[in-house]
Amino acid sequence: MQFEHTQFTLGFRQALEYGIDYRDYEKVDRLPDGILLMAIAGVWGDYSGIRCLFIDETGQTYRRHITGRAGQYIIRELDLNAKEMEVGQVVVADNG
Template identity: 55%
Template sequence: MSFAQARDIGIDYRDYQKVDCLPSGVRVTAIAGVWGDYVNIRCLFEDADDNRYLRNIRRWGDAGYFVKELDVDAKQILVGEVFEL
């Protein structure tokens, strides 16, 4: 979704803690994917303790928007999907 769409439903990615890698040993739920510029996506996650994480994913050529710790392309993540790290 775009930044404007996220804002319209009450999601502001600036309220999320920026992380270079999602924390290990934590179960996170995908909240949204907010487009940045043409080379990145801001993936938003939340854990059971209401900690919010922003994982900025940059496009790497043909590899797409790969999230290494999840072993998935960010464009394939579904809202509400749960990941055990």
């Protein structure tokens, strides 16, 4: 999958300019366990929250809201800081 944007973290308006509207993504409290997911973008809502967007192999999209502080926005089931993720990065959640 090709993306026009290269930076993972984007402002809401910036995301819309790339055609990314997270409001249609399924909102989840945890990413699905054991499924390959591709990172699309992290859209800032405010300075303490980021909406991380993912897509699976079937085209299902997921929105995981992460709150953070001191520059750390840890997606627990991935053990990754959302600010360090890359567009197109493939991940697998471990909810165990």
